[in-house]
Amino acid sequence: MVVIHVARSLLLPASWDNLIIYLFAFWPAKYAALSHLQPLDLASAVWASVTYSLLHGGAMHIIFNLLWMAIFGSAVARRFGAGRFLLFSVLCSIGGALAHLATHWGETAPMIGASAAISGQMAAAIRFVFELGGPLGAIRRSDRAAYLVPAQPLSVCFRNQQVLVFVAVWFGLNLFFGIMSGPVAGEAAGVAWQAHIGGFVAGLVLFPFFDPVPQRRI
Secondary structure: OHHHHHHHHHHOOHHHHHHHHHHHOEOHHHHHOHHHOOHHHHHHHHHHHHHHHHOOOOHHHHHHHHHHHHHHHHHHHHHHOHHHHHHHHHHHHHHHHHHHHHHOOOOOOOEOOOHHHHHHHHHHHOOOOOOOOOOOOOOOOOOHHHHHOOOOOHHHHOOOHHHHHHHHHHHHHHHHHHHHOOOEOOEOOOOOHHHHHHHHHHHHHHHHHHOOOOOOOO
C-alpha cells in the first residue's frame, strides 16, 4: 500500500493517477450500469471490490490505516498465518464494498481505503487479544502462544469494556481522518462508514471459519 501511494503521489503524472482511480477504486455507478459497460470497465467492476482497499486519499489516511493494521492486523496474521490472513482480508474488503454499494447505489463518487479490511481484522482480533495471556490482556504474553489463546464467545466479547472502547475509538478516528482526507477524482472526501461496518460484520461472521484455534467454551 505504501509503494502504491508513493508511486501515485510522487512518481506518476496526474492523468495516470486518474486512470488508476478509475480502474481500481470502487465506483457504485459502475454497478448501476453493468449492462452498458465496456469489457475493461466490466472487469474493473469485479476486481475493484478488492483493489479499492489498496488505494488511499492522502498521507494521513494511509498512516492511520497502517497503524491500526499494525496493532490488530498483525495479531490476526500471526494467528491465521499469511495465506488465511490475506484471504480473510480480501473477503472483509468485499464485505465492506457490498455494504457501501447497498447504501450508495449509483453514486458517482469513488471509494478507496483499507478501512473495511482493517475493520474486519479488528473484529477478528478483539475475539482473542484481550484474553488472559493474549497480547493485550490484563495478564499478557509476547511469545507466539499469546496469539493462540482460545477466542472469546461473542456474547462475552461485547461485554468486555476494552473491546467496546477500542471499537468506539476506531470508528471515531475513522470519521475524523475521513473528513480530513483530500478529494479523490474531483469528488470531495467522505467517510464510507457503511463499508467500515460491512467489513467489521464480515470479520465477525468469518472469524470462526478461519480460526485455527478451538473456541473457548463457557
